[in-house]
Amino acid sequence: MSIVYKGKPFDPQSYRDSISTVDREGKRVWVYPKKPKGKFTNYRSCVSWVLLAILFSGPFIRIGGQPLLLLNVVERKFVIFGQIFWPQDFYLFVLASLVGLIFIVLFTVVYGRVFCGWVCPQTIFMEMVFRKIEYWIEGDNTAQKKLDKQDWNKEKILKKGSKHAIFFAISFLIANTFLAYIISSEELLDIVTDPPAAHIAGLVSILIFTGVFYWVFASFREQVCTTVCPYGRLQGVLLDRQSVVISYDYTRGESRGKFRKGEDRKAVDKGDCVDCKLCVSVCPTGIDIRNGTQLECINCTACIDACDSIMENVGLPKGLIRYESEANLVEGRTGMHWTKRSIAYTALLGVLSVLFMGLLFMRGQLETSLLRTPGMLYQEQEGGYISNLYNYKIINKTQEAVPLTFRLLNEAGEIQLIGNQSGIEVPGGGVAEGALFILIPKESIEKASQKLTIGVFRGEEQLETLKTKFMGPVN
Numbered sequence: 001m002s003i004v005y006k007g008k009p010f011d012p013q014s015y016r017d018s019i020s021t022v023d024r025e026g027k028r029v030w031v032y033p034k035k036p037k038g039k040f041t042n043y044r045s046c047v048s049w050v051l052l053a054i055l056f057s058g059p060f061i062r063i064g065g066q067p068l069l070l071l072n073v074v075e076r077k078f079v080i081f082g083q084i085f086w087p088q089d090f091y092l093f094v095l096a097s098l099v100g101l102i103f104i105v106l107f108t109v110v111y112g113r114v115f116c117g118w119v120c121p122q123t124i125f126m127e128m129v130f131r132k133i134e135y136w137i138e139g140d141n142t143a144q145k146k147l148d149k150q151d152w153n154k155e156k157i158l159k160k161g162s163k164h165a166i167f168f169a170i171s172f173l174i175a176n177t178f179l180a181y182i183i184s185s186e187e188l189l190d191i192v193t194d195p196p197a198a199h200i201a202g203l204v205s206i207l208i209f210t211g212v213f214y215w216v217f218a219s220f221r222e223q224v225c226t227t228v229c230p231y232g233r234l235q236g237v238l239l240d241r242q243s244v245v246i247s248y249d250y251t252r253g254e255s256r257g258k259f260r261k262g263e264d265r266k267a268v269d270k271g272d273c274v275d276c277k278l279c280v281s282v283c284p285t286g287i288d289i290r291n292g293t294q295l296e297c298i299n300c301t302a303c304i305d306a307c308d309s310i311m312e313n314v315g316l317p318k319g320l321i322r323y324e325s326e327a328n329l330v331e332g333r334t335g336m337h338w339t340k341r342s343i344a345y346t347a348l349l350g351v352l353s354v355l356f357m358g359l360l361f362m363r364g365q366l367e368t369s370l371l372r373t374p375g376m377l378y379q380e381q382e383g384g385y386i387s388n389l390y391n392y393k394i395i396n397k398t399q400e401a402v403p404l405t406f407r408l409l410n411e412a413g414e415i416q417l418i419g420n421q422s423g424i425e426v427p428g429g430g431v432a433e434g435a436l437f438i439l440i441p442k443e444s445i446e447k448a449s450q451k452l453t454i455g456v457f458r459g460e461e462q463l464e465t466l467k468t469k470f471m472g473p474v475n
Helices: 039-060 087-111 114-118 121-138 141-149 154-183 185-193 196-220 223-228 302-314 326-331 340-362
Strands: 003-005 008-010 069-072 077-080 083-085 245-248 321-324 366-372 379-381 385-396 402-408 414-417 424-426 431-441 449-458 461-471
Touching (some): 039 114, 039 154, 039 185, 039 302, 069 154, 087 114, 087 340, 121 141, 121 154, 121 196, 141 154, 154 185, 196 223, 245 326, 302 321, 366 402, 366 461, 385 402, 385 461, 402 414, 402 431, 424 431
Antiparallel strands (some): 245 321, 366 385, 379 385, 385 431, 402 424, 414 431, 449 461
């Protein structure tokens, strides 16, 4: 319902009826954002280049001989900052995911969608890579509109063709980079240097992912943020009046009115907003920030730079659009104010972080499993011994080879490795599997099934204690 604000019809909720990129008939409205420039745009560019450099160099960085990051789902091997993790460490992944989730929730409660505007890969690639290439080839927003409306000619074919060729090449590079994080850079280089026929399945997968990336950045674009990503829709739950978001200072800006040189704006009941609509022109999701916080806003700061440039040109104070909370705008104050909810999230994040770090540091160097071979009965051996056959699997979570031996701790007897081995050497970051016999004197067997305790030793240092059962005849 419309209301009257300072003598003018105004419906503060009208923008909630639909999103800016869809018209009343449900058709896509293509967004042509004006090229932003200013202090925050420069800061975001620097952050983006650093993150992009880390992303593309990550597969080739080694820490102690291990990749910086490897998420090999096929072989179930994961490396994070040079530390090897196996499926047995899945609880650490769950806890780390919870820590990351709570961190994002806390950051959103306090600082709004800073993640979306400054760190999100979708925003970085779209605004700092693909969009800049588009500006370079086709020009600013007005030139792009003109190019799209004109008939196909040599100029349009050349510009559109070169732009999409570059888009596809970058998408191919992105797909290969993500593949390197899955199979390692060495495996990727082998695939690249081998004939394509040797890796048909891999090539098809790469082309599929390349096509997805190309479609997202060439066509789908801001729809990822406004219709697909759930994070924007969670704003309504996570944000409160104390959350610092990109805000239009309506107490200072209203009523809007065109700027006239030498005019006393207060005398004619005008606010500082000169209604230039430049904040709308530079928005990559096509919204009007003056309507308030909206799910489409990704906190990219383009509207801040645009508004500050206009304020500077007309001689009015900057900061009409700025990082601020709704409570501060109403109460005329500045700065961040902690709420009970933000304090609670901080405490929870602290507890989970301490728990995660504790479990991480207490994580054993080895993960050993010892199981009786299924379907095998006990056997009587020479010398009055009873033997059971076992299978072992040892995972070395360190980066150095570890020589190991098994020893019985609670029973008289011996352990014989199959293959005439005197010991086992587990390669760094690798797995050792095999079989062994445990032999117990017949007179020591008191029950058909009794418990054994076995130690895993490196030299004289006991690294693990294993429990298993031994089957035998009852005396």
